[in-house]
Amino acid sequence: MLRNLTDILSEEGKVESLSVPYEAAFFQKDGVNCKVLSDEPIAFVFTNTAKGEARIEGKGSIRLQCRCDRCLKRVDIDVPVLIDENVREENADRQTGDEQPFWHDAKLDTELLITNEILVNFPAKILCKEDCKGLCPNCGKDLNEGDCGCDTFVPDPRWAALSNISLKQ
Ligand SMILES: [Zn+2]
Numbered sequence: 001m002l003r004n005l006t007d008i009l010s011e012e013g014k015v016e017s018l019s020v021p022y023e024a025a026f027f028q029k030d031g032v033n034c035k036v037l038s039d040e041p042i043a044f045v046f047t048n049t050a051k052g053e054a055r056i057e058g059k060g061s062i063r064l065q066c067r068c069d070r071c072l073k074r075v076d077i078d079v080p081v082l083i084d085e086n087v088r089e090e091n092a093d094r095q096t097g098d099e100q101p102f103w104h105d106a107k108l109d110t111e112l113l114i115t116n117e118i119l120v121n122f123p124a125k126i127l128c129k130e131d132c133k134g135l136c137p138n139c140g141k142d143l144n145e146g147d148c149g150c151d152t153f154v155p156d157p158r159w160a161a162l163s164n165i166s167l168k169q
């Protein structure tokens with residue numbers, strides 16, 4: 001959603017609250033694809049801090065439906081969203097070297113702000129439980145439900161190198 005902040009920038013002391021829903025259906029990062037479940041809007045507050053300047057705050061969380069990195073079971077996670085940015089009218093139409101891609105033409109791209117925040121706070125690992133055993137690389141059985149009986153013995157490469165040496169002697 002694009003919110004024009006001209007009124008906030010021009011009226012000293014003006015404060016405005018706005019609930020903004022996250023509109024994306026999916027969230028992607030590093031090949032991980034999650035479905036957006038949350039329809040809880042993010043609570044934004046726009047505050048005029050000086051002439052032509054405003055502070056942007058946003059608070060809430062976004063619920064995503066992801067998959068366990070090891071066993072692919074469905075895992076729902078809540079990613080916190082905590083936005084705190086300052087924007088200036090004079091920076092609004094700066095075309096190059098833009099450090100605030102969410103701010104252009106005195107319009108605020110709240111969708112981009114929320115997406116950036118999810119990217120920053122997205123967990124490095126998604127696990128259904130801390131000690132998830134994952135899937136058998138051979139038969140694909142969920143090893144949390146029990147052993148599959150496959151021979152998954154992988155020789156330690158350091159010992160393999162040693163046995164090569166002894167064969168040569
Ligand atoms: Zn798992």
Ligand SMILES: [Zn+2]
Pocket residue numbers: 136137138139140141148149150
């Ligand atoms: Zn197996």
